Amino acid sequence: MASNITGHLGSLTSVETVKLQETWIHLFRLCGQDIPESASHNLPPDHTTSHRQDHLQPQPNHHRPNAAGNTGAVSPITPAIFRDLIWNFFQAEHPDVMVLRFLRARKWDVDSALGMLLSTLRWRHEQGLDEIVARGELLNHDYHAAATGEIKLDKNMMAHYKSGKAFIRGVDKSGRPVFVVRVRLHDPDAQSPECMERFVLHNIETMRSILRSQHSSGAGEKACLIFDLTGFGLKNMDFHVVKFLVLAFEARYPEYLGVVLVHNAPWVFWGIWRVVKPWLDPVIAAKIQFTTSNGNGGGKDKTTGRLTEHIDPKNLEKSLGGTDDWVFTYHPPVDGENHRMDENELNREVRERLKAEREELMRRFERATIEWGVKGLNNQGHMNGSAAGPISDGIAEVDKERLELAKKLQQNFWALDPYVRARNPCHRSGLLGPNGEVAIDFKGTS
Numbered sequence: 001m002a003s004n005i006t007g008h009l010g011s012l013t014s015v016e017t018v019k020l021q022e023t024w025i026h027l028f029r030l031c032g033q034d035i036p037e038s039a040s041h042n043l044p045p046d047h048t049t050s051h052r053q054d055h056l057q058p059q060p061n062h063h064r065p066n067a068a069g070n071t072g073a074v075s076p077i078t079p080a081i082f083r084d085l086i087w088n089f090f091q092a093e094h095p096d097v098m099v100l101r102f103l104r105a106r107k108w109d110v111d112s113a114l115g116m117l118l119s120t121l122r123w124r125h126e127q128g129l130d131e132i133v134a135r136g137e138l139l140n141h142d143y144h145a146a147a148t149g150e151i152k153l154d155k156n157m158m159a160h161y162k163s164g165k166a167f168i169r170g171v172d173k174s175g176r177p178v179f180v181v182r183v184r185l186h187d188p189d190a191q192s193p194e195c196m197e198r199f200v201l202h203n204i205e206t207m208r209s210i211l212r213s214q215h216s217s218g219a220g221e222k223a224c225l226i227f228d229l230t231g232f233g234l235k236n237m238d239f240h241v242v243k244f245l246v247l248a249f250e251a252r253y254p255e256y257l258g259v260v261l262v263h264n265a266p267w268v269f270w271g272i273w274r275v276v277k278p279w280l281d282p283v284i285a286a287k288i289q290f291t292t293s294n295g296n297g298g299g300k301d302k303t304t305g306r307l308t309e310h311i312d313p314k315n316l317e318k319s320l321g322g323t324d325d326w327v328f329t330y331h332p333p334v335d336g337e338n339h340r341m342d343e344n345e346l347n348r349e350v351r352e353r354l355k356a357e358r359e360e361l362m363r364r365f366e367r368a369t370i371e372w373g374v375k376g377l378n379n380q381g382h383m384n385g386s387a388a389g390p391i392s393d394g395i396a397e398v399d400k401e402r403l404e405l406a407k408k409l410q411q412n413f414w415a416l417d418p419y420v421r422a423r424n425p426c427h428r429s430g431l432l433g434p435n436g437e438v439a440i441d442f443k444g445t446s
Contacts, residue, residue: 007104008221009096018380019108021373023099026051026114027086028370032079035370042377044110055118056082058126074126085121087362088130091208092413092436094406095365097221105254105283120252132198133205136422137161137333139198156191160199161425164328168207168431170315170442172224176258177442178311179207179223180320184231188238196241204253206426210438211256222258224310228320230264242276250281260288263307263320293321315441326443331428340418347419354416361412365405372398410436 006013012020022044025035029048037043058074075081090098099117106112124130132139137158160166165185170178212220249257265273277285291307307321316322340347375395414436426432429444 007108008100009094012100014380016103016108017376019103019110020096020099021376022110023103023114023117024369024373025377026110027099027117028366030056030079030118031083031086031366033366033370036374042380043374044377051114051118052077055115056122058122077122077125081125082121085125088133089121089124090409092410094403094410095369096402096406101221101255116251116254123252127197127201129201129205132201134421136202136206136424138338138422139202156195157199157202158332160191160196162330162332164330166199166203167328168210168426168442169317169326170311170324172259172311172315174224174258175220176222176224177207177210178226178315179203180226180228182228182230183236184229184233186236186238186241188236188240193240196238197244200241200244200248202424204248204256206424208253208256209436210426210432210442212438222256224259224261225257226261226263226307226320228263229266229269230319232264232266232269234268237272239275243279246279246281246284250284257284257287259310260284261291261307261310262288263291264293265290315443331425333423334428337423337428338418341420341422351416351419354412354419358409358412358416361405361409365402365409368398368402368405372402 005011007016025044026047029035029046030051035043056077058076077085099113102113102117102120103110106116139157163185164182166179166181168177168179172178207223211223262269280288289305289310291305291310293307307316311322313322314324317324317326317328340350372395375393375398379395414434417436418434426444427434431439431442431444433439
């Protein structure tokens with residue numbers, strides 16, 4: 001039976017396609033790209049100046065380190081910096097997939113989706129997300145020598161990973177990777193808020209790297225998140241982290257959560273839930289379900305069921321009521337695993353070659369997308385009677401070129417990746433391969 005789902009790459013309606021094209025035109029204007037205005041009378045009005053003023057101005061410095069540990073003023077977002085930010089955000093995804101997440105989150109209102117995306121890019125710039133992604137577990141080990149005079153950071157990123165409080169293992173019945181958080185292993189007093197933010201963001205970015213769009217159905221674009229509250233007590237409650245997670249998934253990472261399963265919540269949790277629930281956007285709140293090992297108990301907010309109703313037992317470790325014998329083991333960084341990040345002549349030569357290839361692919365994708373957008377909007381103008389001149393042809397061919405370029409960009413991303421990003425637990429466990437391949441059923445091999 002054919003799927004009726006639209007709004008994803010490969011299943012866009014004509015109206016959704018126009019919204020996507022309009023958004024791209026706005027983004028390229030912000031990158032400082034030349035848009036051939038004379039080629040179409042149906043382009044969206046140029047609001048570049050107001051977009052910059054409303055969404056890309058640095059926020060006031062609150063005199064605390066950002067998530068990457070940096071303090072001080074944030075550099076202004078120039079068109080060149082904006083272009084770097086947005087391409088770094090895409091990672092290995094087809095660029096349309098990311099833009100469509102924001103359009104769906106704002107119900108296809110282009111101005112609202114664009115504002116949300118621009119605010120997210122500014123936030124990533126302020127938080128130092130690219131540095132967090134690049135260094136990962138190693139971020140706190142030799143970051144900021146005392147001689148710099150900058151604030152000394154606590155060194156708990158690796159300790160978080162060692163604890164086993166968060167990991168990826170298996171898939172749910174919708175094929176989404178399962179991300180498990182064992183809340184009982186969290187001690188709010190063991191680290192600074194900034195260190196915990198780094199850990200949260202690195203995990204979300206790692207999760208992003210294993211999600212795979214399966215085009216028209218949208219499957220593979222979202223994750224299943226389990227908060228395992230077995231053994232949870234008030235000593236584990238961290239309101240700062242909860243607020244940070246809520247903001248992240250509502251405003252910064254839209255359309256990444258498929259379902260949130262709160263498992264084995266004890267009686268003490270329900271008082272906390274009454275405090276937390278009003279913070280939630282209705283879209284996020286609707287994704288939350290409560291489960292127990294036996295399907296009984298829980299609060300009044302949701303019907304409580306078994307965890308195995310959402311996840312096959314073979315994809316659940318035994319402590320969660322499944323049949324998977326796997327037990328979490330932390331694989332620490334291995335000497336030499338990041339040797340391609342070392343500053344030597346060979347690495348620099350390869351890194352610069354791959355970056356040059358990426359730059360050329362980006363430029364070709366940008367040119368093709370501008371052509372695709374201008375032609376598409378021109379033809380839309382003809383359909384509604386607002387455009388003059390000839391109908392544009394060759395749109396399908398240009399879109400096919402965009403798809404091929406997106407595939408080459410993905411291949412280039414994974415070739416460049418070990419030269420610019422430290423390996424992480426997903427690489428060491430076999431969950432994520434050297435060419436971006438993901439282990440079957442999101443289970444590692446080691």
